[in-house]
Amino acid sequence: EDKVVQSPLSLVVHEGDTVTLNCSYEVTNFRSLLWYKQEKKAPTFLFMLTSSGIEKKSGRLSSILDKKELFSILNITATQTGDSAVYLCAVEQGGSEKLVFGKGTKLTVNP
């Protein structure tokens, strides 16, 4: 059965800390891995990763994929209270457009 496992489930840090969120997957016919940020509403797209070892970066957020070890990490440096959200990892299967989501990591950044 296809599955995506995120860790930790919950994380509480102070402003300025650096955090690393993990996502491992077992999916047949892997096509891409995506990261979404969900605050109190809809998930919003962060990154799409298709190739191993190539870091995607957007401001303080960055992500990398390891297709050999079947995992990805999302790094957030110099965290701010506005980074508080649930971060979702999803894997897309080739040949379809289905996304299999992990349960998410709930990040709380305290001032």
Added chain:
Amino acid sequence: DAGVIQSPRHEVTEMGQEVTLRCKPISGHNSLFWYRQTMMRGLELLIYFNNNVPIDDSGMPEDRFSAKMPNASFSTLKIQPSEPRDSAVYFCASSLLQGETQYFGPGTRLLVL
């Protein structure tokens, strides 16, 4: 661009009633997805359409759930009859092409009493 539009945003109904959720995808997007999100199960794909045709409905929980996409700019998800365990947030998402990023609507928060 208005993004994906869903209605209603909130729905409270009684067990046994019919519920219809509506979605308008981003104009020009060819794929539309219906998801359900609960605390226990996270975000789950229910069904998706490509060019208005249902491609995969393996995530639809049971016969009480049905979805239609009569044209490129409108889709419905219907639950009949509704049950308390259907209470969840239902998201609609759309993407331009296969393999492209999915953009989510604001969701419909459904509570079945």
